[in-house]
Amino acid sequence: MKQERAAHTRQSLIRSAAEAFEQHGYVRASLAQISSSAGVSTGALHFHFANKAALASTVEASAAVVLRRSAQAAQRPDLNALQQLISTSHALADQLCHDAVARAGYRLNCETPHRTGLELRGEWQECVRHLLARAAEDHLLADGIACEDLTTSVTAATIGFEVLGRRDFGWLSPASLTRFWRLVLPRWATAPTLAGLDPEQRPATT
Amino acid sequence: MKQERAAHTRQSLIRSAAEAFEQHGYVRASLAQISSSAGVSTGALHFHFANKAALASTVEASAAVVLRRSAQAAQRPDLNALQQLISTSHALADQLCHDAVARAGYRLNCETPHRTGLELRGEWQECVRHLLARAAEDHLLADGIACEDLTTSVTAATIGFEVLGRRDFGWLSPASLTRFWRLVLPRWATAPTLAGLDPEQRPATT
CATH class of the missing domain: 1.10.10.60 (Homeodomain-like)
Incomplete structure (x- = not known):
């Protein structure tokens, strides 16, 4: 008790x-x-x-736990790697919108990454890179689309949505992200892959 | 003297x-x-x-002057609106890379926009919106591409490059931005427009 x-x-x-x-x-x-x-x-x-720094480190660590859990839940094994990437972006945006601890911890971590050794923005970039490399292996990407260039652009755009979302949650809404994916996927995915992708797909609640 | x-x-x-x-x-x-x-x-x-706040306000105001000047120089009247947008993105990234006052002033402004009444990120978004609206009027955008969606995506991606560039200037390099434009323009511009666009074009020094 x-x-x-x-x-x-x-x-x-x-x-x-x-x-x-x-x-x-x-x-x-x-x-x-x-x-x-x-x-x-x-x-x-x-x-x-013990002090404010200890509290901040715990907020960051808690944010890392929930954000990683959301990202993992979004990468359902029945989805292909591009759909997993789309779903993960929606899941993380949703978590940042609705969970003050995720939001504060993530932002503290971006400002002072040295405190805890966590590097959440870097983790996201690695996640993007990993999923796009799998998409390339599985021949989901259109001809002439270099995986590394795609990683750069997806990372920059999603970090931009996050940063702009700090003042206005609209940037993190499913509608904003969906518009982004709709604008880029037709160029990036092969035609048969595109037909099966849902730019709106958010992970089912688990 | x-x-x-x-x-x-x-x-x-x-x-x-x-x-x-x-x-x-x-x-x-x-x-x-x-x-x-x-x-x-x-x-x-x-x-x-008078004090540190006055100094910070002056750094912000100086940054606004040089960034606006770069942006204006990049929008050469002989270029179409899409090329002006590409060139402006390169010019601003270049200024942030090479000018400590532009960089510090821009970043102070993002953190504390209330100090001076300037809103440099908002100005950039308006610039993107304005150039894309002109591109739409001039029939440079491919079918089915909504100007407002494009504004959202270009703003998010470019803000992302800026934020990531705070730790690593590589994100603000001409190569990074060029890769982004190469990945998205073929979907966003009409075929004849695309043929005339140079995703690398930085403004000539004036």
Whole structure:
């Protein structure tokens, strides 16, 4: 019972910290405010986290867990690699839209990647590269489309949607991403592959 | 003579401030360090700028001037609107790569757009929208390509190149942007337009 309560308090603190980092930035977020909006004393906060940096590292690590889990769930083995890429982009955008911890942790990580050793933007780029390499192996890409060029462009565009989405969630909406995929897939995929792709496909809830 | 020296000092301070903001961030950059690397006393700095915020606003305003000038030079009247868009993207990337004031001012502006009332990212999006609307009017866009969707995708991708270029200038190189344009133009432009486009074209030095 006691353990459950402690776990619950810890989760509340992580969520309050994420909200404070998002609203005020890491530097200006205050521990007093974070503990108060989690409904606990600053003593209780310090029982769980030594300082603000420890709290920020935990927010980042929590974001990494949920974002990786979303990405994995989107890469269903019955989908081809291009569809997996489309679905993963939708799943990550959705997570960033609806989960303050994912959002704050990802953004803290982009600003200060040295704190935790995580490199979430780099992980996304590797995921794009890996899925496009598989798409090339499986002959899903049109003639003359170089996998490495595609990796560069997809990475840049999706990072752009994420950055623009910080001020306006519309950029992370399924409609925005779908428009992007519709504009590029006809050039990038072979005709038979294109016929089977769904640029709107978001992963089914698991 | 005295006026010339004052103007020169002011420019040195703007450049040192840009370098300091870029290296240490706005919050941690110190006025003592900025004046010292400009080779002037802190007294001289305060003669020109009331405080760090005033210096930052001037760096932003200077960035706006050079970026707008580059963008305008790239939109040569003998080029069609799509070629102007390609050339403008190259010109801005080049400016961000090679000019510390443009880079620091642009980035300060993205982080704290409220300071000066400038909204440089928004200006870029409007520039993209305007050039693509002209491209549509001039029948340069392929059938079924909606101008607004194109604006979204080009804005996201180019902002992505800029953000990724903060850690690695390779993203802002002519080669990176050229690869992007090569991957997308064949789908977006009509066949006769495509034949006349140069995805590498950077504006001639004026």
